[in-house]
Amino acid sequence: MRIRPGGAARRDAARGTGDTAEDQAGAAPRRAESAVDGRWLMLGLDGRLTAYARTTGGLLRWTESHPGGPDWEGPVFFPAASVTSLAVAQGADGFAHFVGRRTVRKNGAEVVDVAHAIQYQSGRPLSEWHSLGNPRRDPARGARVGNPVVAVAPSGSTYVFMENSSGSLAVRRESEAGKWQPWQGIKGEGVRDGMAPVALESGLVEVLSPAEGAAFYCHQPKRDTDLVSGQDVPIAPAGHSLAGLETAPDRVTYYWTDAATHGVLAHRAGRVIPLGGSAAEGRIAVLRAVIDGLDHTVTAHRSTDGQVVVGVCGTENEDAGVHWIPTGERCAESPALALDHRGRVVVAFLDAQGGLRIARQTGRGGFALAPSVRV
Numbered sequence: 001m002r003i004r005p006g007g008a009a010r011r012d013a014a015r016g017t018g019d020t021a022e023d024q025a026g027a028a029p030r031r032a033e034s035a036v037d038g039r040w041l042m043l044g045l046d047g048r049l050t051a052y053a054r055t056t057g058g059l060l061r062w063t064e065s066h067p068g069g070p071d072w073e074g075p076v077f078f079p080a081a082s083v084t085s086l087a088v089a090q091g092a093d094g095f096a097h098f099v100g101r102r103t104v105r106k107n108g109a110e111v112v113d114v115a116h117a118i119q120y121q122s123g124r125p126l127s128e129w130h131s132l133g134n135p136r137r138d139p140a141r142g143a144r145v146g147n148p149v150v151a152v153a154p155s156g157s158t159y160v161f162m163e164n165s166s167g168s169l170a171v172r173r174e175s176e177a178g179k180w181q182p183w184q185g186i187k188g189e190g191v192r193d194g195m196a197p198v199a200l201e202s203g204l205v206e207v208l209s210p211a212e213g214a215a216f217y218c219h220q221p222k223r224d225t226d227l228v229s230g231q232d233v234p235i236a237p238a239g240h241s242l243a244g245l246e247t248a249p250d251r252v253t254y255y256w257t258d259a260a261t262h263g264v265l266a267h268r269a270g271r272v273i274p275l276g277g278s279a280a281e282g283r284i285a286v287l288r289a290v291i292d293g294l295d296h297t298v299t300a301h302r303s304t305d306g307q308v309v310v311g312v313c314g315t316e317n318e319d320a321g322v323h324w325i326p327t328g329e330r331c332a333e334s335p336a337l338a339l340d341h342r343g344r345v346v347v348a349f350l351d352a353q354g355g356l357r358i359a360r361q362t363g364r365g366g367f368a369l370a371p372s373v374r375v
Contacts, residue, residue: 032350033055038150048066048122050096059098086098091152091153173226190211194239206252208244241283247315262279278303287338289343294314296315327369347372
């Protein structure tokens with residue numbers, strides 16, 4: 001049975017450790033070194049936003065003091081010394097699931113596995129890290145697997161995706177009954193890191209992966225079943241730029257940066273849609289928001305000159321044009337997007353000093369962002 005935020009979950013969370021950055025590194029705040037892969041800014045069930053970043057030896061976390069801010073708590077440091085990559089996804093229950101590529105010593109030798117931890121509530125510690133194993137039983141081949149990414153279905157089931165050292169896709173999923181299934185291999189051609197999994201409101205999960213020649217597409221034919229390969233998508237995304245968003249029931253729009261032109265593109269229902277812009281490598285952040293009473297899609301990326309750029313258009317109405325908004329703010333990593341408890345768009349990014357900056361949509365009509373503040 002899946003652990004819920006009752007006694008067992010509270011005991012797990014209580015065993016996790018979380019020290020303030022000041023406790024770990026003296027008076028100066030610990031410096032963020034890179035963003036966590038995935039949606040690293042998220043809204044908790046208590047209405048508070050939380051942001052995550054990587055730092056030497058672990059994870060940093062900032063949490064709003066109250067829903068809507070403006071004050072934040074943190075950064076708080078969580079050790080994860082042997083975890084060399086980190087990705088995060090949030091479930092409908094508000095739980096934040098972290099997965100990472102980890103190197104551990106076993107029987108006197110170094111072995112690579114996938115580590116998984118959960119934050120059950122805003123501001124609470126992480127659970128202990130536990131192993132999901134490795135899709136490769138041979139340690140030598142297992143040392144060459146890629147970096148895992150994660151999605152969480154509405155049921156709370158966790159799905160982990162990674163390249164399995166031979167150019168194919170490896171998937172490990174948790175059933176709706178809460179039992180982890182064995183690793184599943186899906187044969188592909190040159191699958192690489194930077195895959196974009198999407199959990200749909202219907203309970204299905206799909207993923208698009210960068211690969212040789214074309215992006216590799218896999219999906220679930222039914223809820224709580226293994227994934228199957230589908231028709232490849234003829235695109236060439238720049239490294240780690242792919243992101244997916246459900247823009248209609250059971251229909252996903254994928255966004256990415258073109259490796260050759262640096263332009264931002266989208267793909268939906270067999271069609272590639274040029275959006276314009278000029279993006280650097282790194283994930284494109286994307287979400288849906290109600291603006292002036294209408295459904296809009298908001299994107300954010302780091303431009304080739306290091307600026308945070310936001311794009312706004314009607315959802316599935318890109319042909320009417322994307323309104324690009326250069327913010328004038330500089331970021332060191334790809335930005336993140338979330339809605340706060342009032343439905344306002346919030347942009348988070350890391351500055352050159354490793355600090356977290358937050359820019360929030362103003363309350364006026366249309367779409368405008370207030371200048372960012374460092375938290």
